[in-house]
Amino acid sequence: MSPRTRVTLVPLGDRAAFDERCLFAATREPDLRLGELLAELPALSVQPVPPELLDIRVARLNIDLADPAPDRALYWPPGVAVRSGVVAAPAPVAVEPESVPASGGGVRAVDAHPETIDEATAVLVAHDEDISKAAAYLDSGLSVVVRCDKLLVExxxxxxxxxxxxxxxFVRLAETGGARDPMGLTGGRRQQLVAELQNAVAGADARLDVVVVPHLDLLAGGSDAGLSVEARELTDVLYEGSDCVLLGFVDPSLVIPEVLANRFAVRLAVDILPREVRTRTGARVPVGRALVTAEEAELFAGFDAVALYKHVAGMNAVRLRHALRFAHHQHRHAPSTFETLLTELRTFKAATSSAFEVPNVAFEQIGGYHEVRAELQRVLRLVTAADSLPPRLRQELVPRGFVFHGPPGTGKTLFAKAIATAFDATILVVAGPEVTDMYVGESERKVREIFAEARRNAPAVVVFDEFDSIAGRRTGREDGGSRAGNAIVAQLLTEMDGFRPEVPVLIIGTTNRLDIIDDALxxxxxxxxxxxDLPDEAARREIARVHAAHFEVEVSEAVLDRIAVATSRMNGDEIRSIFRDARANEVVGDPPRRADARALGELVGLLRRNAQERDSDRQAGAAGRRPRGAMIEITVPRDEGGTSE
Structure with a gap:
């Protein structure tokens, strides 16, 4: 058994409480990690604390407690919140962690809203701890690959x-000529970059240098389809200098082959904004205060730096600054409220996305289904209350997704839009067949991009219509279609398991065939x-009332009662069509016809007759007879021009 790591700490508060937590950690809190302990009971260390030490369980450490002394230099462990009045005299000489050199130019937030902040500073403030962690690994001689948005790489x-x-x-892009390849790099530029990378690796001193590859994903080809020619060439270059320390960057929407990723000892993800950041004094403040200027906060009355987080957690620091500048510009002459700022942020995210939009369907616009509405609203309360949940329970209690199943036309997509509206979220509706692709790996890439875009637009709701087309039960057959379907399901499972409660995203699938959905999902x-399901009589009456009001068709209570009875076994879409067609006949009918009880009754009768004809045709088809109205193939001779009609 390997010896336990020894750590000597100086508690900044109640020493007895700190000693008791450490002593009984193995029996009372076996999963308690050092970082969690220091977040609750701050302490300094007599040695520099590497960031990875904070992830070790307290029960696996030998922790000694020391007294502060004026002649002893102590170190702030990464992430310790320093509060005034907790350091006992004589005060220790506190220095910064060794992973952030005193002359290293580390950028920290201020305790109050900054007067000004540019994009570069916003990135360094927001990801100060990520930067320190990556730098510590490099300083130890370990190569690091960072997964982050391209906007942050610079x-x-x-x-x-x-x-x-x-x-x-640095292996930098240079402007040269040449034909472009599918990934956007010209042939000449890519060859130049590979040559520069080869020279940098060959000439690097393993003890002193780090070779920085800002666009590792583009050099590798960025494809899921096995090991491409580009990836093979790059792998040869990087493995030739196996002792060279590397720092590479990969965008979340692109991938690099596993053999190439294995060249890096450490993989870090800088994908969401932290909830809090460390200031120059060592205190921790909400990111909504650190990255928002004083002028921007004052412009929106009731600004809440803590409540802002769930609306911006999935954005990177650069996009957040763009969104705040946009909101400030829109309201600079007319101060507004915090709720207006949230609306502007949501609009900005939808405008900068290729597919997400702002929904406008409220639960009040959906008639009936009181039990379904109550269940969904209960879930929404749980999602919106995630910040108040204990961190260890947040991941367990906050739901990740739903599958709405039932007959066609019952409002499954409408419910999803109502959830997004109540959630103050953007929404993306994706038809399941749109995800599938004939090329190997492309379907999985599309799924990854949808989830990555959802996180950037959080709070967000993604709706997969016809969910069964991409989430069907996996099989053991070896044909290409089955393998492709299995790969999509596997990618969905991976994305669902990678959810973070800090980034509010709900995934909703709609289907008429729950029986064929993969059990793992x-x-x-x-x-x-x-x-x-199909609405009952009370629900049909409420649905009729809602649509009558929407299409401005006057109906009495007695007529609503008759419609509710007459539309038995009809779905909400069919009931809606009654009032839509009645209103259309009033406006553009030839001749125009008033939408009275008789007109509504005739439309209900027409729907029932059409339903009976469909049932008759199905029965005839099942019996092997050609159903009435079925298409008959007619051969038409070609004309002189060689065409047929």
């Missing part, structure tokens, strides 16, 4: 290299099935 790459204490050898911790 700022992160230089700062990480500088804080590592190593000489940065229907686990309670992934998709929860909710049946939306």
């Amino acid at each position: 700022h992160l790459s230089a700062e990480i290299a500088k804080r590592s204490g190593r000489r940065g050898r 229907l686990r309670p911790s992934r998709f929860r099935p909710i049946r939306i």
